[in-house]
Amino acid sequence: MSQYSGKITFYEGKCFTGRKLEVRGDCDNFQDRGFMNRVNSIRVESGAWICYDHPDFKGQQYILEHGEYPEFQRWNSHNDHMGSCKPVRMHGEHYRIELFEACNFSGQCVEICDDCPFLQSRGFSKNCINSLKVYGDGAWVMYEEPNFRGRMYIVERGDYCSHNEWQAQNPNIQSIRRVVNYF
DSSP states (O other): OOTTOOEEEEEEETTTEEEEEEESSOBSOGGGGTOOSBOOEEEEEESOEEEEEETTTEEEEEEEOSEEESSGGGGTOSSOBOOEEEEOOOOSSOEEEEEEEEGGGEEEEEEEOSOBSOGGGGTOOSSBOOEEEEEETOOEEEEEETTTEEEEEEEOSEEESSGGGGTOSSOBOOEEEEOOOOO
16 A cells, blocks of 8 residues: 555445445546445545545545544534545655745744644734645644634645635634544
C-alpha cells in the first residue's frame, strides 16, 4: 500500500447495510461507478479521506479518518448526500501552517503547529482567515466554529491566496486541527 492509498467503503443504508461502494483512490463521481449519491454509513479501513457532497470534489467537505460511521450525523452531515472522495495526500509528523488575516498573505499572521480549539486564544485578533500557507507533510482541518465544530475545510501542503481556494464561502475560521489518524 503506498503512502497515499487507503480504503473507504460507502453504504446506502445505515449501520453498513444495502449496496456498497469500495474506494481505494480518487473517485470524482460515485454515479460513474454505478452508485447513487445516497450514503448513510461509512467504514474507513485505512487512510484519511476528504469526502464531498457533490461530484468532482465540490460542495461541503468532510474529513473521515480511520473508524466506523454508522449514520451520516457521525461525520457531521445534515443529509445523506455524498458524490466524490479522495485520500488525504499528506502523511507524516511535521505540521506547520501560517494563517493570514488578509488575502495574498498579508495582514496579521499566526503560525500554528498543533491543534487549536479557538484561534483567538493564540493571539489572532479576528475570526477571518483569508489566506494561508501549509508547510511540512501534514494536512489540516479548519472549522468555522470554535472547538472543531461547524462547516469544515481540509487543506494540504501549498499556498492558498484566498479563502475561495479552499472552497470556503466566507473567511470565517475559528478552530483548526491536524489530520493525524491515518491507519
